[in-house]
Amino acid sequence: MVSKNQIKLITSLQQKKYRIANKLFFAEGVKGIQELLDSNFELEHLFTTQNDFDSVSQEKKTIISENDLKKVTALATPNTCLAVFKMPVEKSITETGLILALDSIRDPGNLGTILRLCDWFGIQQVLCSKETVDLYNPKVVQATMGSIARVNVNYVDLNVFLSQTKFPIFGTFMDGENIYKATLPQQGIIIMGNEANGISPALEKGVHNRLTIPRFGNLQKTESLNVAAATAIVLSEFCRG
Secondary structure, three states: OOHHHHHHHHHOOOOHHHHHHHHHEEEEOOHHHHHOOOOOOEEEEEEEOOOOOOOOOOOHHEOOOOOHHHOOOOOOOOOOOEEEEEEOOOOOOOOOOOOOOOOOOOOHHHHHHHHHHHHHHOOOOEEEEOOOOOOOOOHHHHHHHHHHOOOOOEEEEEHHHHHHHHEEEEEEEEEEEEEOOOOOOEEEEEEOOOOOOOHHHHHHHOEEEEEOOOOOOOOOOOOOHHHHHHHHHHHHHHOOO
């Protein structure tokens, strides 16, 4: 059975400072956990209410009661399993093809969905500003549905990085060129801005190409798109070429 110390550790991993201190994070749900088990992520320990995950050794697997799982879950409705993984060493930045840069994305669900979109559209490199929500936040991990294992994410000073790159830089604005009519390259950096404020003024100065997703509604009263929805449209257009 799960110990009090294990419960205390898992609960603490909901906070960034303890994830960093222990170099651990956790994932929940059969699909998400299996995706990470099949990747290069190293399992610390698996807790499950079922007799499943036969590939995991008994030394690294503990049966947990539903009541104890409720104590450690980050979900409103607990799943049947939770696994603690070691944080991998951050890989070097791959400056090739299309790169997505995220400027102060604060919502965990948005970041997780965006990483899943990158996985879908074959975007291998994501750059996050230091103000962007932590990659290993349990809600981010949950929303990626395993894509966290296939997209390289680096936290950088975007102002410094963008000032040094030779890639063309694209950003989304209300007054940009219609993305459906623009000529889009297969190599470049695409900036997506904060949910409330968009791309920051400091980064806006470095944008070479301003793009917009036009509104087609008759009333034209919708102020903006959710950043994850906008990212889906933008990546789709760039990949469509």
